[in-house]
Amino acid sequence: MTDSVLTPESILDAAEEVFRKYGPTKTTVVDVARALEVSHGTIYRHFSSKLALRDAVTQRWLQRVSAPLAAIAAEKSPADERLRQWFEQLIMIKHQKVLGDPELFATYQAIAEQAREVVEAHVEELVSQIAQIIEDGVAQEIFCSTDSLTAAQAVFNATVRFHHPVHAAEWSAPNIQSDFDQVWRLIMSGLRMPCASSAT
Amino acid sequence: MTDSVLTPESILDAAEEVFRKYGPTKTTVVDVARALEVSHGTIYRHFSSKLALRDAVTQRWLQRVSAPLAAIAAEKSPADERLRQWFEQLIMIKHQKVLGDPELFATYQAIAEQAREVVEAHVEELVSQIAQIIEDGVAQEIFCSTDSLTAAQAVFNATVRFHHPVHAAEWSAPNIQSDFDQVWRLIMSGLRMPCASSAT
DNA sequence: CAAATGACAAAAATCAATATTTGTCATTTG
DNA sequence: CAAATGACAAATATTGATTTTTGTCATTTG
Numbered sequence: 001m002t003d004s005v006l007t008p009e010s011i012l013d014a015a016e017e018v019f020r021k022y023g024p025t026k027t028t029v030v031d032v033a034r035a036l037e038v039s040h041g042t043i044y045r046h047f048s049s050k051l052a053l054r055d056a057v058t059q060r061w062l063q064r065v066s067a068p069l070a071a072i073a074a075e076k077s078p079a080d081e082r083l084r085q086w087f088e089q090l091i092m093i094k095h096q097k098v099l100g101d102p103e104l105f106a107t108y109q110a111i112a113e114q115a116r117e118v119v120e121a122h123v124e125e126l127v128s129q130i131a132q133i134i135e136d137g138v139a140q141e142i143f144c145s146t147d148s149l150t151a152a153q154a155v156f157n158a159t160v161r162f163h164h165p166v167h168a169a170e171w172s173a174p175n176i177q178s179d180f181d182q183v184w185r186l187i188m189s190g191l192r193m194p195c196a197s198s199a200t
Numbered sequence: 201m202t203d204s205v206l207t208p209e210s211i212l213d214a215a216e217e218v219f220r221k222y223g224p225t226k227t228t229v230v231d232v233a234r235a236l237e238v239s240h241g242t243i244y245r246h247f248s249s250k251l252a253l254r255d256a257v258t259q260r261w262l263q264r265v266s267a268p269l270a271a272i273a274a275e276k277s278p279a280d281e282r283l284r285q286w287f288e289q290l291i292m293i294k295h296q297k298v299l300g301d302p303e304l305f306a307t308y309q310a311i312a313e314q315a316r317e318v319v320e321a322h323v324e325e326l327v328s329q330i331a332q333i334i335e336d337g338v339a340q341e342i343f344c345s346t347d348s349l350t351a352a353q354a355v356f357n358a359t360v361r362f363h364h365p366v367h368a369a370e371w372s373a374p375n376i377q378s379d380f381d382q383v384w385r386l387i388m389s390g391l392r393m394p395c396a397s398s399a400t
Numbered sequence: 401c402a403a404a405t406g407a408c409a410a411a412a413a414t415c416a417a418t419a420t421t422t423g424t425c426a427t428t429t430g
Numbered sequence: 431c432a433a434a435t436g437a438c439a440a441a442t443a444t445t446g447a448t449t450t451t452t453g454t455c456a457t458t459t460g
Contacts, residue, residue, distance in 0.1 A: 006403090028451060039405050044453065113369075154382040158358040166366040169313075182354040190390030206433090228421055239435050244423065 006038065008046050008056075016057050024107035029053065055115045058107075062122040065093055066129070073129040079137025080188065083155075086133060090126070091162050091180070098168045108165050127152045134191070143191050151191065158187055206238065208246050208256075216257050224307035229253065255315045258307075262322040265293055266329070273329040279337025280388065283355075286333060290326070291362050291380070298368045308365050327352045334391070343391050351391065358387055 014035045018027050029050050033040035047053040072086045098105045112119055131152035137143030145151040161167050162180050170176065214235045218227050229250050233240040247253040272286045298305045312319055331352035337343030345351040361367050362380050370376065 029453090030451070040452085041406070041454085042404055045403070048453095050452070150382055151386070153379065154386040157361050157379055158383050158386060160361045160367075161357050161364075164361075167360075179353065179357055182350055183358050186351070186354040186358060186387060186390040188390070190386040190388070229423090230421070240422085241424085241436070242434055245433070248423095250422070 006036070006042070006046075011036065011043065011046055011053070012057055012060060015053055016061070019054075019057060019107060020101075020104070023103040024054075024110055051114070054111075055118050058111045058115050059118050059121075062118065065090075065097075066122065066125050068093070069126065069129055073132050079133050079140055079142050080192070083130070083133045083137070084184070086129070087159065087163075087184070094163045094165065095171055098165055099171065105165070105168065112165060123156070127156050130155055137191075144194065145191065155187055155191070159183060206236070206242070206246075211236065211243065211246055211253070212257055212260060215253055216261070219254075219257060219307060220301075220304070223303040224254075224310055251314070254311070255318050258311050258315055259318050259321075262318065265290075265297075266322065266325050268293070269326065269329055273332050279333050279340055279342050280392070283330070283333045283337070284384070286329070287359065287363075287384070294363050294365065295371055298365055299371065305365070305368065312365060323356070327356050330355055337391075344394065345391065355387055355391070359383060 011032070015032045018032050018035050022031060029043050030040045032053070033043050036042075043053065047056065069086060069089060072082065072089055075082055075085075077085075098108065127149070131148045134143055134145055134148040134151050134155075138145055138148065143151075159180075161170065162176070162183070173179075211232070215232045218232050218235050222231060229243050230240045232253070233243050236242075243253065247256065269286060269289060272282065272289055275282055277285075298308065327349070331348045334343055334345055334348040334351050334355075338345055338348065343351075359380075361370065362376070362383070373379075
């Protein structure tokens with residue numbers, strides 16, 4: 001697209017646009033090459049395979065999910081409020097991406113199955129943001145936790161139904177928000193001061 | 201199989217066996233008819249379609265999941281112990297079914313997508329068993345909850361990663377048990393006495 | 401000589417002709 | 431006459447021949 005200079009970045013730009021337009025299953029590296037007006041062999045000088053290209057696109061795409069969340073995580077507001085905001089935002093972004101653009105949803109599904117490493121890194125990033133908020137909450141004496149990373153993992157896992165794309169079909173149910181509220185209340189009363197006595 | 205008498209039950213028996221043997225995608229109603237040594241038209245006198253037959257098989261199959269759980273739910277032990285046992289059992293059964301028999305796993309996936317009503321009824325049954333245990337827990341002054349059904353739904357939803365078949369691929373991860381333990385501890389401290397102050 | 405090309409083999413997807421399966425129903429059977 | 435049959439049309443799946451796509455690399459180009 002950006003004339004004459006061919007960088008990995010410009011390839012990713014073109015690739016992402018082509019993925020969007022043709023859908024993830026149907027796009028070939030020849031299509032991407034055509035969009036850039038180069039031969040498809042050229043793409044292979046920059047990315048070792050079609051999978052590598054798709055993973056790179058995915059990574060950038062997931063970064064655009066985690067960046068605005070990082071901003072929320074870094075705020076100064078009370079940790080309980082902030083954690084709620086953070087999850088509302090996460091859920092909103094995921095729902096939007098998945099329901100708004102069905103073609104992209106298929107990509108996401110394919111990725112989740114095949115680009116395991118990229119997704120795992122993304123999840124790790126998200127969990128560490130949650131851990132940050134929880135740690136702040138402990139300092140503010142709102143939350144009680146000996147190990148904020150462990151607590152963060154637990155919170156992430158307990159809310160999986162509301163943000164993991166495999167559950168996307170359930171998100172259009174009318175009571176999905178109240179289901180989330182219920183789970184949220186349960187989690188929050190587990191996380192909040194005063195500490196519950198040790199579990200059995 | 202059972203000679204000469206053809207009841208809906210005997211058809212289900214045969215159908216289930218054929219499903220097991222040939223896998224869910226490949227079995228035809230002709231196969232089921234052959235196993236019973238009748239014409240395939242006969243099957244249609246008892247079940248209005250192949251889908252209806254498959255749903256009926258599924259329903260019986262899911263009942264064999266919920267029956268042993270109902271037994272646990274009805275025990276007299278302390279509610280917290282019993283709830284833990286109940287979930288361990290649920291998870292064990294699901295893992296076994298899904299990982300033990302890959303063909304059957306495919307059936308389960310197909311069902312979850314297509315036989316929505318049957319699965320929904322099953323989930324409702326499970327949630328009502330949890331509600332029963334929680335209610336006992338409140339009476340025993342172990343748990344604190346104003347609405348046991350709502351709490352039950354929350355607990356079920358929060359543990360979805362560990363029993364919903366769409367997450368089966370994650371179950372072979374080495375840390376799945378400790379992930380469950382973490383979520384369980386979080387949930388339990390949310391559920392347990394003394395009641396946390398009202399949520400924001 | 402660094403970067404891009406395009407001819408090429410191997411792997412994967414498409415397509416249309418063929419075969420199987422589903423579901424119906426008029427006829428047969430006990 | 432109630433229950434089962436099997437011939438049938440429509441829908442669906444299979445198959446294998448053909449095309450497209452992926453990935454490599456010796457050659458070309460600026």
